[in-house]
Amino acid sequence: MQKYILFIWTVLLGLVACSKDESYQIEGKLTQLQDPTLYVVFENESAKAIDTITCETDGTFKLRHKTGDFHTATLFFENRTRVVNVFLEKGKKIKITGDITNPKLLTIEGGSSINSQLTDLRKASANLWKEQAKLLYQIDQKAKNPIEEADLIAKLTNINHQLAEEAVVYIKKHTDKAVSLALIQYFFTNPDDTREADELLALISPELRTHFLYKELEEYSARTKRTNIGEEAPDFKVKNVHGQEFKLDTVKHKYTLLAFVPSWEGKTKLTDPYMVQIAQKHPEKELNLLVVTMDNNCNQIRNYLQSDSIAWNLVADSAGQATALMDLYNVSELPLCYLIDKDKKILLKSENSLEVNDVLDELLGE
Incomplete structure (x- = not known):
């Protein structure tokens, strides 16, 4: 009888577990x-x-x-x-x-408890968050007035600095709370400099070092350092929209410009005047120009390229190629360019194609 009761109890527990x-x-x-x-x-x-x-x-x-x-x-x-x-x-x-x-x-x-903790922290700084939202809206409205826009950006920078300072104070007092990891991720994942994030991450209690956010921050830091200026450029192999293969490790005695763009259909067409200047002034024998677009319709892209006077070497996101390259090169915003020197070292990282154009003119001559 006792065995029967035990069996029934085990079955009931199993049903409860399955219904969870x-x-x-x-x-x-x-x-x-x-x-x-x-x-x-x-x-x-x-x-x-x-x-x-x-x-x-x-x-x-x-x-x-x-x-x-x-x-x-x-x-x-x-x-x-x-x-x-x-x-x-x-x-x-x-x-x-x-x-x-x-x-x-x-x-x-x-x-997760992180949700309510972040809610409480933000409400404690509600005035700063409201001011941040107001400034972001005003900046968007003043985009055509450089002087007013610059003044608003300066104010926004100050607000963001105050919020980041409050986050640092909280993190240092609560190194055993997972919400501190969320604050590091939000405020201090700088795509160009990991020092502040690394310093704060080193303070986190050992008990949290198996947390998924801790692991993500470690990986982010390693990925960012991988693409710092002066580091050897991560190797890759891709095929352009015409099926031609490009391998970074086979490039010798030439500079390589890796240009990530969102789309050639919208505001950021490949007819960006500075990108066109770069393609026209610096022939393939002295510069490898590889444009990576998030578009994935290769047939449509090929039709577009046929009517262009420039023979663009363009990689689309077919088979996830662009996405994989963005991850490899830690691309968090578009457009973004990497200039790689003849020794495969990263020479320049910039979202400003005018700056890239000027640097190439100095290196290769006009």
Whole structure:
């Protein structure tokens, strides 16, 4: 009899375990929402999943994602102009409420404890976050007035500095909290300099060094150092849209310009005047110019290139080539150029094609 009761108890425990909710649930209610479409990107170190839902007219939404093992989700509202980041835990519901016009001050509850801790920290500095949002909007409106824009950027820099200083104080006092890792990731992942992030990461308690955020920050630091000026350029092999192979390790006695661009269809066409100047002034015998675009329609790109007077050496994102190169070269913004010297050392990293043009003129002559 006792064996029978034990068997039944074991079966019941198994049923309870099987019925445990392992999905990711995100819901909320937002005010001032104009566009009902919501895009959600679930992520871990090696995978992504994307969902799209429509919010109700009163700003409510509810999403459940049942597959995968994810750490974070990024929610894009208002035609992707408002971004909200949340930290996930399976089976734990996340609720988001507030005014979408200032996403940094939304109330985020549930999921990982990092969510509520970040909410409390941001509300304690609400005036700075509101001022930051206001300045970002004003800068966007003053883009055609360089003097006013420069004044607003200076004010924004000061606000960001104050927020970063507050983050440092918190991190140093709470080295045993995972939210400190989130603050390092948000404020101090500089694509050109890892020193501040490295110094803060060294303070983190050993118990947190298996946390996924700690591992991401370590990897980010290593990846950034890999593409510092003076380092040997990471090797790669790609095929351009015409099927011709390009290998960095076979390039000898020439400079290489690796230019990452978002798209030739929009505002950043390959007819960028400085990029055209570079292609026209510096022939292939002295400069390898490789343009990497996030577009992936190779047939359309080839048709476009046929009508161009310049024989562009262009790599598209077919088979994920551009994405892989962006990861290899730690590209966090577009456009971005790497100038690699004859010894395969990184000579210049710049988002300014005019600066790249001037440096090439000095190196190769006009």
